[in-house]
Amino acid sequence: MDVVRHGGIAAAARRVEPSGPPVRADLEDVFRAAYARVVGxxxxxxxxxxxxxxVAQEVFLSFGRTAVPAAEAPGWLSVAAAHTALNHLRSGRRRAAREGQAGDGLAVSPDVADAVVTRDEHRRVRAALARLPRKHAVALVLRHSGLSYAEVAATLGLSPGSVGTTVRRAESALREELNRHASSSD
Structure with missing residues (x-):
């Protein structure tokens, strides 16, 4: 949160994009209230x-250029964080560097086999999540990030009663995707 200590997010946004549209006056308050959730x-x-x-930096800079009412900011930011993170995951820009760096630390790990299996399982789940339809992926991410059914419903524009069904279908689709790729890689 160095941004906050050095003049705030609004000041940082002005330094990054001095010629762009004006930055919202409420950006700093929204940032302070929602930063942890967006990063989560x-x-x-x-x-x-x-x-x-x-990703949070990108999301808040985008939010700073919107006219989204502050009352709707938590939902907008949560969806934007999920979408932006999924885009990063799908693009694979950082995946190769991350996997290369992860391989360097294997020699010092006390249980190399567990570390490799865990890392491989996480990679497989993230790859399967990236292959899901966006609505399912976002519903899963939001629900498993700690948002309540009501918050997921409000954020995605669903009825509260349909969130459980959407999440269950998304979980089922994720399992199918994991199984399909597990059997094709054997």
Whole structure:
């Protein structure tokens, strides 16, 4: 949160994009209230806090240029974090570097087999999540990031009663995707 200590997110946004549209006056308040949730949603998708913080920066800079009412900011930011993280995951821009760095630390791990299996399982789940329809992927990410059914419903524009069904279908689709790729890689 160095941004907050060095003049705030609004000041940082002005330094990054001085010629763009004006930055919202309420950006700093929204940032302080929602930063942890945005990073949490992105981290669920990406698996690393560093990348999640990069996504959060993108999301807040985008939010700073919107006219979304502050009351709707938590939902907008959660969905934007999930979408942006999924885009990063799907693009694979950082995946190769991350996997290369992860391989360097194997020699010092006390239980190399467990570390490799866990890392491979996480990679497989993230890859399967990236192949799901966006609505299912976002519903899973939001629900498993700690949002309540009511919050997921409000965020995705669903009826509260349909969230459970959507999440169950998404979980089923994720399992099928994992099984399909597990059997094709054997």
């Amino acid at each position: 949603v992105a981290a669920r998708v990406l698996g690393t806090r560093d990348e999640a913080e990069d």
